[in-house]
Amino acid sequence: MTRPVFPIVRNACALILCMMAGVSSATDLWLANARIIDGTGTAPTGLRTVHLRDGKVLAIGKDAAPAGAIDLRGSYLLPGFIDAHTHIEDPASAERALRSGVTTTRVLGDAYLKGLATRDLVRQGNTPGPEMLVSAGHVRPVLGEAFVLSFPQFGRYLHAPLTGAEPVAEVVRAVIARGADVIKVGASERAGLASTDPRKPELSFEELSAAVNEAGAKGLYVAAHAHGAGGVNAAVRAGVRSIEHGTYADAATLQLMLEKGTFWVPTLAVMSPLGDPRGDHAEDIALQLRTYHMMKPLREGVRRAHALGIPVATGTDGTYGDGDATARIRIAHEIEELVKCGLTPLEAITAATANAARLLGVDARTGTVAPGKEADLLVVDRNPLEDTTTLFEPMLVVNNGEIILNRVGL
Ligand SMILES: [Zn+2]
Incomplete structure (x- = not known):
């Protein structure tokens, strides 16, 4: 399945506007330099920044992330x-x-x-x-x-x-x-x-x-x-x-x-x-x-x-x-x-x-990585399409926008 391109572009714009306006609150989180396997069967993307707010994915874009973002350094981000x-x-x-x-x-x-x-x-x-x-x-x-x-x-x-x-x-x-x-x-x-x-x-x-x-x-x-x-x-x-x-x-x-x-x-x-x-x-x-x-x-x-x-x-x-x-x-x-x-x-x-x-029956809320969905996410360090063993050891687990486990710095 392929997704239409325009929501990504639109949300990339939202991300830029948001950053230009300097909007940032305690509930904002940026995951930078992620390759996204969005759960729909689409191949991994190139490097993206995922902006989370209030427990949901707000936007996915190609822009550089603001200071304080978690740098995933090309790791793979999947739905939980x-x-x-x-x-x-x-x-x-x-x-x-x-x-x-x-x-x-x-x-x-x-x-x-x-x-x-x-x-x-x-x-x-x-x-x-x-x-x-x-x-x-x-x-x-x-x-x-x-x-x-x-x-x-x-x-x-x-x-x-x-x-x-x-x-x-x-x-x-x-x-x-x-x-x-x-x-x-x-x-x-x-x-x-x-x-x-x-x-x-x-x-x-x-x-x-x-x-x-x-x-x-x-x-x-x-x-x-x-x-x-x-x-x-x-x-x-x-x-x-x-x-x-x-x-x-x-x-x-x-x-x-x-x-x-x-x-x-x-x-x-x-x-x-x-x-x-x-x-x-x-x-x-x-x-x-x-x-x-x-x-x-x-x-x-x-x-x-x-x-x-x-x-x-x-x-x-x-x-x-x-x-x-x-x-x-x-x-x-x-x-x-x-x-x-x-x-x-x-x-x-x-x-x-x-x-x-x-x-x-929860697909309207979760199960894919997309703007508007719950920020239920998983990050692994290797490409799981080439090496499924990486799925045994998540580097990062996010549930409703909350970081549950974080080994990114290790
Ligand atoms: Zn059983």
Whole structure:
């Protein structure tokens, strides 16, 4: 995609006028000598100065920056990453995600509503973190003890499954009333446990449709955890906005996803180490072998989906926590996995920025570097189109115009 030239010129003029007028306040910040990868899939620009004001990008121009600007010396400036599938449940994890360059995230499943509470602490300004959109639990036949303890009105599901369209709709209503930003449903069993079979369906098409309708009535959408071909197909037909994992999606379902505009968040990086014999799961041979065999259809599916034009978005499925199996997975891992599936590094970066922003419905505000957008930015020192490893170590992270991490001087 190419952007029209005139907004850049217009804003370059705005920058000059602003500088001539000597306008400068505490909320102004200039990032000078940046090569911009704006998130839309456009190649990097030449050297630019980015003027931030009041948490937003005010202008992007070619002019010399005023004194006090941060000189990026030709480094690469990108939109902050969007991690469209996490399980961030506490302030330390939220801060860790932010410092890794994630300025927006979608939390799809949290225990005891801890993701929801962390979101509220971040929104209130009590702790640093990315913008968080949170599902407040996971709607599936076996709701689990943490869910029932958070919603004791559903105590009847502690020892019995949630089944039927109206009961599912009732649970979705309660989750929305509790403050969810998105609904997560289970369309197939989990992969990360040896005791579950990820090919087995969970909620039926009718139950998934009830969730989609209930969420839609409140202006929200549904993300479906689905591995098995049948579960993925039922979820897509029911009208979910994104498929999470999607391991065994078949050709007919991919075609349907293309027609319906369904997003795919394949979470390759979390699946990959599960199957790594050097990984944390090495002692669990059954789980390890199964995941190893799941990677091939998953990678092949993503390759075909991308070739078809299905929008792919990045998600780590990680906690950003302290020590659990998924804690160390970063968006840069997922970008590297997407490149292995045939996306160019630039396309993989778009999956982590503009595509994910569209999925989350925040694209009017963030996900690209452009005047008027939130100043959610990331700077890396090498060209990530030539060396994606640079994405693991941001030099600078800016969230809503606030500098979160600054290694530029090092
Ligand atoms: Zn997950």
